[in-house]
Amino acid sequence: MPPTMPVATLSIAPIGDTDIAGVVLLWHACGLTRPWNDPAADIAMARRGPNSTVLIGRNSDAIVATAMVGHDGHRGWVYYVAVDPDCRAQGHGLAMMNAAEDWLRQAGIAKLQLLVRRENAKAGAFYQSLGYAEAETIVFAKWLDGREPTP
Secondary structure: OOOOOOOOOOEEEEOOHHHHHHHHHHHHHOOOOOOOOOHHHHHHHHHOOOOEEEEEEEEOOEEEEEEEEEEOOOEEEEEEEEEOHHHOOOOHHHHHHHHHHHHHHHOOOOEEEEOOOOOOHHHHHHHHHOOOOOOOOOOOOOOOOOOOOOO
């Protein structure tokens, strides 16, 4: 059972057109972007169909948290979980993960998976505190456009 912590009151809803620039800025501020992934293109792809979305958490009018959530019909995935560095330790990460899990449950998905970079020990500890366990799997990747492998 995840620990009890105060959960900040956030207004959580799917991203809108006018939110995209602010979300990209938040992802940059949180160090989530990589040169080989265009965050605006990732948002557009998530919004393209019914199996994914980007959830945003607002405190008043400010975007302070996000979670990109989707599924392949079997497993759910969460990416770009972000909390504004000035708003951490207020329960926003927990609120976003709860919203992502609820979104997947409503879609009939029973298992959620996510990827954490090995060097991001704080994120790993956060997910473990929510009841996530490290899986005994290896991820293989290949760029279909011929690019060299990326970390």
